[in-house]
Amino acid sequence: MTSVSSKPEYAIEAIGLEKTYRASGKLPAKRALNGIDLKIRTGSIFGLLGPNGAGKSTFINILSGLVTKSGGTARIWGHDIDTEGRAARSSIGVVPQEINMDPFFTPFESVELQSGFYGVPKSERRTDEILAAVGLADKRDAYVRQLSGGMKRRLMVAKALVHAPPVLILDEPTAGVDVELRRSLWEYVLELNKAGTTIILTTHYLEEAQELCDEIGIINNGEVIACEPTAQLLKRLDHKTLVIEPAEAVTVIPEALKDYECKLRPDGTLAITFRSSETGFGRVMETVRAAGISIADLATEEPDLEDVFVSMTSSANAAA
Template sequence: MSGEAIRIEGLTKTYAGSGGQPPKTALDNVDLTIPAGSVFGLLGPNGAGKSTLINILAGLVVKTAGRVTIWGFDQDRNPRQSRAAIGVMPQELNIDPFFSPRDALEVQAGLYGVPRAQRRTEEILRLIGLQDKAGAYARTLSGGMRRRLLLGKALVHWPQILVLDEPTAGVDIELRQMLWANIRTLNEQGMTIILTTHYLEEAQQMCDEIAIIDHGRVVVRDSTEAILRRMEAKTLTVRPAAPVGALSLPDGVNREDRADGTLAFSYPRSQVSAGQILAVLAAADVQIDDLSTAEPDLEDAFLALTGNG
C-alpha cells in the first residue's frame, strides 16, 4: 500500500438518455486520491455526482472512461480484489423484510464468500446496537434500526474501505450521533472511511479531508481545516441613512460600498464580531436604516472556492 486507499484518474460517467432525454454527464474527468486511514468527505449539492462516484467505486455503476484503483487494485484488471477491499452503505434502504438482522448479515457474508469461521456477525450486531433485535424480522425494525443494519451489511467482509452514501440524511439526532460514533470507532480501528453528505456540519465534525463536487467536477480538495479557514469570512451588510465617510475599522475588516447604497463589511468571525463594526459606525454617528449578517454556507463555499463569488 502506497498510503492511498483510492486513486481515481480521468473518471467520466455519462448516463445514456432515456425516454427522449439527452445523455447526462454525471462525472466529468475527475481526478481524486483518498488517503488510507482517513475519514474523507465528498460534499456537494443534490445531483452533483456523489452517488455516481460511489456507485462506480462499489462496482454498481459502469464508468464511461477513466481508471479506478482501490487499495492498490485496478478495478478493471483485478475486479475481485478491488471489490473485496470496499464495503458500501447505500443511500436508499434496501433490506429484505423477511430476514432478521442476524440472517441478513449472514447472507451478505455468504455473498462475499466470507468463511463461517471468519464471520463477525455478533460483533457487528453489537457495534450497530442490534443485538437485542438480532432475531426479529427486519420489517419490525424502525427506520433507524434498518439504517444501522445497512451499515452492518457493508461491514460483513470487514473491508479496508467503508463508503457511506449520505448516512445521516433525514435521520434524527440520536441516530446521527450513533452513526458518527460507529464511524469513528471503525476509523480508529484503521478503516478508511469515505462519506458523502450535503451537511456541512457533518463534514466539519467527521472528515479529515474533503472534496467538494459540483456538476460532476471536483472543485476543491483540501483538508477540512484549510477549507474552513477559507470559509471563515462573515458579512455584515448595513443600509446607512446617508453616505458614510472614512471609518477606522478593526483589523481584518474589509469594506465594500455597493451600488445599491449598502455597505458590506466582511470580517473573519474568529477575530471580529458584528458588534465591533456596529460600534465603529455608532461612534461615527452613522444612522442605520437596516442591517443583516450572513455566514457562508455550503453554497457560498462553492462560489468562493471556485472563484465565481
C-alpha cells in the same frame, strides 16, 4: 475492526474518470463525470459533497461495480477496478442511500446472508459482534420490517462491514435518523476510523461533514471543484461578521458604516461583514465607536462549510 498489514498511501485513486450515460428514449445522452481526478488518503475521513445530480452517486457506483465507467482509471486500496475487479470490490464496503433489504429476514439472517455473498467462511463471521457494535444486539432475531428507520440504517452499516473492508463509503447514512441514533452511529464510525478504516462520507448535513471530515472534496457538474483539508477549505471565504448588540436601539444604519456590508437584524443586533484580509477587527470597532454606537455585547461569526459550499457551487454554475 479493520486490520490491514500493508496500507497504500491512497485508499481511493481516480484519474480522469469519466461517465456518459447513453441516450434513452426521449432523454439525451448525459455526461455525469467529466474527467474526475481524486485521491483519498488512507486512514482519513473524507467528505464527498455536491448538489443533487453533481455526480457523487455515479462516482460511488463506479467504485462499487454497479456502473461501468466510460473512461479513465480508478484504484481501491491499490487494486485497479478493471484488472483487479474482485480484489477492488473486496476492499470496499458501501452503505447506500436507499434502504434495501428483505423485510422477512431478521438482522442476524441479513448479516449472515451478506457474509455468504462475500464468501466469508462461517468460522470467520462476526455477525453478533457487528450487530452489537451498531446497537442491534437486542433486535438480533426481530424481523427487519419491525425495525425503525434508524435501526434499518444501522443494519445497512452492519451489512457493509461483514468482510472487514479497509474502505467504507457512507452515502447519506443519517438521513431520517434521530439525534440519539445519529450520535451513536458516528461514535461507531469514529471507532472504525481509529482502527484504520478509511471513511468516505456523502451527506447533505454539512455541519456533520465540517465536524467529522479531515478533508473535503466538492463535485459539481461532474467535476471536482475543490479538494482540500477542511480547515483550509473554510478559509476560502475571506470574510467575518461582527454582531453588535447596541446599548440603545438602532433603527437606521449610521452613515459611517455604509462602506461595510451592514444589516439590522430582526433581533435588533447590527451585523457588520468585512474582509479580514483588508480590514482588521480593530478598525471596524473604531468605525462603530465613531458612529456613536454604544455596545452592550458583541460576537463574531466565521464562515461555515455551508457558506463555502453555496459560494463555490453557485459560482461554478454561473461560470457554466
